[in-house]
Amino acid sequence: MLAVKVPKREAENVRRKLIELGVLAKGYSPKREKDFVLFPVTRPVEGFELAEAEFKKTERRPHSYREVVEVPKELRSLLPSSFDIIGDIAIIELPEELIEYGKAIGEAILKVHRHIKAVFAKGSKVSGEYRVRELIHLAGEKRTETLHRENGIRLKLDVAKVYFSPRLATERMRVFEKVQPGEIIFDMFAGVGPYSILLAKKAKLVFACDINPWAIKYLEENRKLNKTPNVIPILGDVRKVTGQIEADRVIMNLPKFADRFLREAMLSVKSGGIIHYYGFDPEEDLFSEHKRKIKNVAGEFGFKVEFLDERKVRPYAPRQFNIAIDFRVWK
Template identity: 75%
Template sequence: MFGVKVHKLEGEKVRRKLIELGILDKEHKVKRDGEFLIFPVKEKVEGFEIVETEFELVEKRPHSYREVVNVPEHLKLLLPSSFDIIGDIAVIELPKELMQYGNQIGEAILKVHKHIKAVFAKGSAVSGEFRVRELIHLAGEERTETLHKENGIKLRLDIAKVYFSPRLATERMRVFKKAKEGEIVFDMFAGVGPYSILLAKKVRLVFACDINPWAIKYLEENKRLNKTPNIIPILGDVRKVAEQIKADRVIMNLPKFAHEFLREAMLSVKSGGIIHYYGFSHEDNLFDEHEEKIKTVARELGKSVEFLERRKVRPYAPYQYNIAIDFRVF
């Protein structure tokens, strides 16, 4: 094969030039020869020292764990195309037909994604007062605590003890962009603080409530980790806290049950303040049912609402969506 030989100090400049000319052979590795580098090229090119030599092939890494996993051929169509990555832990949802191959699937994920250190399967749905699920260890380290990074913040958490979804990072940033400096925010179901920590970087004060003591423990740690002293963590039932707070903006990230806490949210927001409401809906009726509940509670409290934005946040289940409704309360 042909190669372009240059002194190592000229290596980066020459590499860029060969790419620009479209002749760098990216399927083979660059060769070292003492103080010199030899770049594999597809053809001879004038203006460079050309040598003939042998090059090693670049090892092509698979793009997906499904390319390397060892499961029966007839089951490969059942392999999930995606999974959650929380810090350095992967959490995958496997159909029952694949559970017996969990270790092979976990090892394949570790092989393809070098930054992942542990793999778990979802063993149950999210349930209970603390919104947690059973997890089944598949491969890698047997630990459930990790450090997750998103939107420029750090979140330490234990995925077995608290609820957390990395799939809401974009939604959290959307709310952050809408928040104003000087605001007081009430995060009604704060968890380990993905909304609270982010918003505290911008607003004046955040009241962050959760009934799960583990969530508040990690929220306290994340408050220190991110240097956000303007967060007030509150351990307890949000129903007992609500009317004591008057906020410019309220976050209701409890999609399955948020409608049951609309009264508390509206009693906690200042006149003209904004509520970010989340729910689950069938694709045939995404917003109407939720908006009717919002208007009903507002009437009962002698208040009025103005709907500002409606959006699908993400698919949740077949034909089901996690939806967001932003509305102002007067």
């Protein structure tokens, strides 16, 4: 096969030039010979030393596990197009028809995504006081603890013992960009600290509360891991903390039940402070019911609210969205 022969030190620049000229043969690996590199080309190229060589064909890496998994043809349309990746663990939601093929699906994910070491299927919905779900091991290592990286921070956690959603990374960064240096923040449902640790990079203090002892255990570890001693972990019911904290900003990341804690949030924010409220709503009526509840609770205390922003954070279920409402409280 026709090849261009170049000194090893010039190889990368020449490779780019051959791509630019459109002559680099696709599907073959370059070949090394002592201090030289040979690139396969589709035609002679002026200005380069030409040679004849045999090249190994490169295998095309599949982009999706669906390209390599073996399931009956009639079920292929049911294969999920996405799954959550937390650290080096993948968590996929499988329809009932695909449960018996779970091992094959898990192994296909491991084959395509080399950085993933364990694959689990969702065995139940998020439920209970600690907001966790049952997980079914499909393939890879039988462990649920991992180290997740996002937004420049590291978060150690156990996916079977705490609630964590990697799909909120963009939302967490949106809030971070709004935080002003020196703020005091109250993270009412902190989990392992994805908001708390990130916001602590700018805030003066972050009070991080959670009722799950496992979440607080990992929050303590993550505080040390990220060198954020200004995060203050609080284990317990957030209702018992109400009134003891006066924050510039309150995070209410408990979308299923956040409306039940609006009183606690408003009593814990300074006059002029901001609350980041999260909820779930059907597509037909995304914000109005939540805003009505916010106004009603504020009215009970004689407070006024100023709505600053409202947005769809992510799809949650068919025609259902996780929504965010930012509002200021005046006392």
